[in-house]
Amino acid sequence: MTHTVIPTIMQVPQLDLKRQDQALRGEILDALDRLSGDASFILGESVQQFERDFAAYAEAKHCVAVNSGTSALHLALLAAGVGPGDEVVTTANTFIATAEVITYTGAKPIFVDIDPNTGNIDPAAVERAITPRTRAIIPVHLYGRPADLDPLLALAARNGLALIEDACQAHGARYRGRRVGALGFAGAFSFYPTKNLSAWGEGGALVTNDDRVAALARSLRTHGESRRYLHDRVGYNYRMEAFQGAVLRTKLRHLPEWTARRREIGGVYRKMLQDTAVELPADDPRNECVYHQFAIYVEDRDRVRSELESQGVGTAIYYPVALHRQSAYVGLGYGPGSLPATERACERVLCLPVFPELTDAEVDHVARSLLSVVAR
Ligand SMILES: *Cc1c(COP(=O)(O)O)cnc(C)c1O
Numbered sequence: 155m156t157h158t159v160i161p162t163i164m165q166v167p168q169l170d171l172k173r174q175d176q177a178l179r180g181e182i183l184d185a186l187d188r189l190s191g192d193a194s195f196i197l198g199e200s201v202q203q204f205e206r207d208f209a210a211y212a213e214a215k216h217c218v219a220v221n222s223g224t225s226a227l228h229l230a231l232l233a234a235g236v237g238p239g240d241e242v243v244t245t246a247n248t249f250i251a252t253a254e255v256i257t258y259t260g261a262k263p264i265f266v267d268i269d270p271n272t273g274n275i276d277p278a279a280v281e282r283a284i285t286p287r288t289r290a291i292i293p294v295h296l297y298g299r300p301a302d303l304d305p306l307l308a309l310a311a312r313n314g315l316a317l318i319e320d321a322c323q324a325h326g327a328r329y330r331g332r333r334v335g336a337l338g339f340a341g342a343f344s345f346y347p348t349k350n351l352s353a354w355g356e357g358g359a360l361v362t363n364d365d366r367v368a369a370l371a372r373s374l375r376t377h378g379e380s381r382r383y384l385h386d387r388v389g390y391n392y393r394m395e396a397f398q399g400a401v402l403r404t405k406l407r408h409l410p411e412w413t414a415r416r417r418e419i420g421g422v423y424r425k426m427l428q429d430t431a432v433e434l435p436a437d438d439p440r441n442e443c444v445y446h447q448f449a450i451y452v453e454d455r456d457r458v459r460s461e462l463e464s465q466g467v468g469t470a471i472y473y474p475v476a477l478h479r480q481s482a483y484v485g486l487g488y489g490p491g492s493l494p495a496t497e498r499a500c501e502r503v504l505c506l507p508v509f510p511e512l513t514d515a516e517v518d519h520v521a522r523s524l525l526s527v528v529a530r
Contacts, residue, residue, distance in 0.1 A: 163465060163466040164466050164515070164516065164519045165466040165468075166466060166467050166468060166507050166512070166516045166519055166520055167468045167507065168468035168469055168470045168505065168506075168507050169348060169468075169470075169507065169509050170509065170511065171347055171348070171352075173509075173511035174412075174509075174510075174511055177511070178404070178405065178408070181404055182354070182400075182401055182404050182405070185400040185401070185403070185404045186397055186400055186401070188400070189396060189397060189400045194396050195395060195396050195397075196393050196394075196395055196396060197219075197376075197393050197394065197396065197399075198396045198399070199396075200396050200397070200399035200400040200403065201219050201394050201395075201396060201398075201399035202399075203399065203403055204217075204219060204394075204399040204400075204402050204403040204406070205217040205218065205219050205359070205399075207403055207406055208343075208359055208361075208402070208406060209361065211325075211326065211333075211406060211409070212325075212326075212333050212334075212335045212336060212341075212343070212361045213332060213333040213335075213336065214333075214335055214336035214341075214361035214362060214363060215336070215362065215363040215364075215365070215368070216361065216362050216363070216364075216365070216367075216368035217359050217360070217361050218359065218360045218361075218362075218368055218371040218372055218375060219357070219358075219359050219394040219399065219402075220357075220358045220359060220360065220375055220392040220393065220394055221356055221357065221358065221391075221392050221393060221394055221395075222344065222346070222356045222357065222358040222392075223251065223320075223322040223342050223343060223344025223345070223346065223349075223358040224251040224254065224255060224344075224358070225358055225375075225390070225392040226342035226343065226344070226358040226359055226360040227251060227252065227255040227292070227318070227320060227322075227342040228255040228258055228259070228390075228392075229360050229370075229371045229374050229375065229390075229392065230316075230318045230339070230340040230341070230342055230360055230362075230367075230371070231255055231256065231258075231259050231261070231290060231316075231318065232259060232370075232374055233339075233340060233362075233367045233370045233371055233374070234289065234290050234316035234318065234339055234340075234367075235289070236256070236259045236261050236289045236290050236316070237259050237260050237261060238259075238260030238261065239260075239261070239287065240259070240260075240261040240262070240287055240288075240289040240290075241261060241262050241263075241264045241285060241287045241288045241289065242256040242261050242262070242263060242264065242288070242289060242290045242291070242292060243264045243266055243280050243283045243284065243288060243290075243291045243292070244256065244263055244264070244265065244266075244275070244291070244292040244293075244294070244320075245265065245266065245268055245274070245275040245292075245293070245294055245296075245496070246265040246476040246477040246478040246479075246488075246493055246496050247268050247273060247274075247294075247296060247473065247476055247477075247496045247499055247500070248294040248296060248320065248473070248477065249322070249472075249473065250477055250480065250482065251322075252292055252294055252320050252477075253265075253477050253483065256292070261289065262486070263477075263483070263486070264283050264288070265476075265477060265478045265486075265488060265493060265496075266279035266280055266282070266283045266493070267279045267493045267494065267495045267496055268493075268495050268496050268499060269302070269495070270495040270498065270499065271435065271436040272299060272301075272302070272435050272436055272438075273296050273297065273299070273435050273449065273499055273503075274293065274294065274295070274296055274299065274300075274301040274302065275293045275294065275301055275302075275306075276495075277302055277305035277306050277309065278305075280306060280309060281305075281309055284309070284313055284315075288313065288315060289315060289316065290315055290316040290317070290318055290339075291306055291309065291310055291315055291316075291317050291318070292318045292319075292320050293306055293317070293319060293320065294320040294322075294323070295319065295320065295321050295323060295324035295327055295334050296323060297323060297435070297443070297445065297446050297447040297448070297449050297472070297505075298323050298324045298325075298327050298350065298416075298443050298444035298445050298446035298447070299324075299327070299435060299437070299441070299443040300324065300327050300328070300329040300334050300438075300441045300442075300443070301319075301329075303317075303319075303329050303334075303337055303338070304330070306338075307337065307338060310338060310339075316338070316339035316340075317337075317338030317339050318338065318339055318340055318341065318342070319334055319335055319336075319337065319338055319340075319341035319342070320341075320342055321334050321335045321341045321342060321343050321361075322342060322343055322344035322346075322349065322358075323344075323349065323350070323446035323447070324343075324350075324444055324446065325343060325349070325350045325351045325409060325413075325444060326350070326409060326410070326413050326442075326444050327441070327442055327443060327444040328441060328442035329441050330440050330441065331440075335361040336361045336362055336363050339362065339364065339367065340360055340361065340362040340364070340367050340371075341360070341361050341362070342358065342359070342360055342361075343358060343359045343361065344357070344358050345357030345358060345359070345398070345402055346358075349446065350409065350412065350413065350416070350444055350446055351402065351405055351406060351409050352405065353398040353401055353402055354397070354398065354401045355395075355398065356398075357394055357398045357402060358394075373386060373387065373389060374387070374389040374390060374392070375389065375390065375392040375393055376389060376391070376392075376393060377389040377390070377391065411510075412510040413444050413510075415510035416444060416445040416446075416508055416509075416510055417442070417443070417444070417445060419445070419448070419508050419510075419512060419517050420443065420445040420448055420508060422514075422517050422518075422521070423448055423506065423508075423517070423520075423521055424437070426518075426521040426522075426525070427450065427521060427524070427525070430525060430528065430529075431452065431453075431528045431529070432450050432451075432452055432524065432525075432528055433450065433451040433452065433502075434450060434451075435449055435451075445508050447470075447472055447505040447508060448505060448506045448507075448508035449472070449503050449504070449505050449506075450503070450504050450505075450506060450524075451499065451502040451503055451504075452502055452504060452528060453502065455471075455501065455502050455503070455504050458504060458524070458527050458528060459471075459504055461527040462523055462524060462527055465519075465523040465526075465527070466519070466523075467506075467507070467519070467520050467523050467524070468507060469504050469505060469506060469507075470504075470505045471503060471504060471505065472503065472505050473500060473503075474500060475500060476493060476496045476497060476499075476500050478492060478493055478496070479497070506520055506524070507520055
């Protein structure tokens with residue numbers, strides 16, 4: 155009797171959250187078990203402990219835990235006094251939340267182009283966009299790669315602007331040796347399930363070295379309260395839930411090993427893909443990228459993507475449409491071609507699997523499949 159052997163192609167998902175969840179389930183449930191019984195469901199001791207641990211991790215004086223990265227960004231802008239009539243300069247090569255928070259305050263997002271080598275905001279373009287109405291700059295550490303902060307910090311200082319880091323993809327990344335997040339006025343992290351550090355649901359944090367900013371963010375997080383039922387200002391309900399504090403604190407202990415693995419996988423890809431038709435964003439050796447995504451740029455991206463799919467390799471496109479070309483923001487009047495480097499990145503970008511639980515064989519399969527596809 156003969157058997158027909160059907161060779162199975164290795165399947166590598168772009169992201170598989172179940173692997174981490176299964177590995178940590180016991181540890182997290184133990185932490186939740188220690189929580190249960192004290193009936194403190196919102197903020198409380200577990201969130202305070204997480205705030206202390208995350209502040210230490212981010213090398214920041216203060217951490218204010220909130221219910222999303224979007225809320226953290228919004229609070230940072232409010233603490234900077236940004237409001238109607240103001241302008242905030244940012245990138246269009248990002249998730250929409252970066253710009254939405256500007257809109258929430260009544261200010262206007264001013265989109266400038268990226269440095270095509272890194273995908274991050276171009277400091278020279280920021281300088282050209284500054285007007286008397288500019289109040290803040292929001293660089294994004296896209297894919298976990300630090301934006302070029304020194305020239306932006308100098309611009310902010312010279313023009314009296316708040317520099318707010320969107321570090322939602324960059325937990326633990328270093329710029330010139332220092333952790334990103336609190337290098338300017340304030341910074342925001344997201345703990346959305348797909349991020350490098352994630353809650354069991356939504357979560358976020360604002361970090362800052364400024365006592366006044368931290369106090370204001372704490373008040374705004376809880377309805378503008380100073381003391382119970384005494385409201386100094388109109389605030390929000392942006393509180394983190396107690397159980398998320400316990401989940402995040404447990405996971406934070408694993409973040410250094412996860413980050414090391416992401417960087418290891420990134421290094422393997424860089425080595426295997428160098429000097430090929432695959433273009434890689436520049437990694438400044440003075441900085442430490444934490445590879446939230448491993449982005450590549452290729453011509454004929456959609457064909458490459460579907461051929462990878464048929465070889466079992468999942469990929470994702472972050473982001474297919476830049477913010478200035480989204481229907482939500484067409485009203486701002488940025489036409490096609492107005493941010494050429496950003497638009498070109500959106501047409502060519504493709505993100506490979508880079509989550510820490512990938513096996514060496516999977517990483518090898520991804521890179522080899524990609525090389526076979528682009529060579530064609
Ligand atoms: C995820 C993300 C946000 C928003 O975070 P949420 O926790 O989903 O609100 C903002 N900016 C960037 C760059 C992000 O990746």
